[in-house]
Amino acid sequence: MEISNHKMPAIWYRQSSNIGAVREKLPVVIVLHYTTGWNGKASRDWLMGTAGGSENRSSSAHVVIDRDGTAWQIAAFNRTAWHAGPSRYGEIEGLNHVSIGIEFVNPGWLRPNGLGDFIDPYGRRMTEKALEAAGGYMLSPHPRVGGETYAWPLFPEAQIDMGLSIVQSLVAAYPVRAIVSHEEIDTRGWKTDPGPAFPFDRFRAMLGEVNDREESQVVTAGRLNLRGGPGTAYEKIVPPGTLLKGTRVKILKRDSGWAYVAPEDGNGREGDLRGWVNGAYIAPAVTA
Ligand SMILES: [Zn+2]
Incomplete structure (x- = not known):
């Protein structure tokens, strides 16, 4: 394009x-x-x-x-x-x-009404058949919507x-x-x-x-656990145990949502420390 x-x-x-x-x-x-x-x-x-x-x-x-x-x-x-x-x-x-x-x-999520139909955020009812005809849907919970499982029409x-x-x-x-x-x-x-x-x-x-090609990423969570492997089952690396919000890190590799990182010091240099963090809590160090 x-x-x-x-x-x-x-x-x-x-x-x-x-x-x-x-x-x-x-x-x-x-x-x-x-x-x-x-x-x-x-x-x-x-x-x-x-x-x-x-x-x-x-x-x-x-x-x-x-x-x-x-x-x-x-x-x-x-x-x-x-x-x-x-x-x-x-x-x-x-x-x-x-x-x-x-x-x-x-339309985003629709709530099941318990009778086989679904209700959209505006209160309109759709049958399962109508949802299928409109392109199908998947079922998924979403904590921001509520405690149920919702229908999400496919794209x-x-x-x-x-x-x-x-x-x-x-x-x-x-x-x-x-x-x-x-x-x-x-x-x-x-x-x-x-x-x-x-x-x-x-x-x-x-x-x-x-x-x-990113030079560095930044920690977006208040405290982000630094672990010995890509998952919460791995022990924290102590010290430091956690990285504070705003810490810059270089990503060395990624594995199923986790990132193996080298935290930087205040001068943008990597130290010897290495560890795994949840990739959802780091973001490119984009400046406006
Ligand atoms: Zn939006």
Whole structure:
């Protein structure tokens, strides 16, 4: 997918009213979302604000991708769109000004009603048959939603293919250091998108080479256990036992969600210490 003048000439473009000024720096993060709905055009128009004929004056995105693979760009990639809300990633506070937001049309979770049907967040009922006809679903619990197991409609292959194609082009065109879910950057603990049905690994894999070039990553948990192997069954390495938030580490290798790291001293030098940490609690040391 060609990107020219911060737009994709092959794709429909109209500018949302809900965007910020042209930014001086190129985007370094891509944030992936779902729309919480089935209707792509309705979400697109909503996110376009008054330019889309809607009342919405507070949210937008750069691209909306419908379930059939149709994509609409509603903000140029060098303008800030309003999709991340209160958010943090590594050392960056508030992701909107450094990121590109992509919305995938998908309703998110539906709650089983115990009678074989499912209820969406707006209170609408869907039969299992209707969910199957709409592309199928998976069942998964989610602590941010509640204590039950929820139905998460799948993302059709045409939609994912278009998403992969766009993200690949963005990674090639911009100094993208991280591809993240809205859920993982949301500081209010509300967001669940794009959810467990989204094939996130296929997106993050595109950054594999970029991440290998990373100079360092930063600890995002308050205290992160440093262990002798890739799992909680391994003993902590004492001292230090834990790494404090903000500690920079170099990743030497990864294994099923865990990372073998070398913590750096204050001058960016590796010491002799090595150990394994849960990869969910380190993030590229991206600075805005
Ligand atoms: Zn979102």
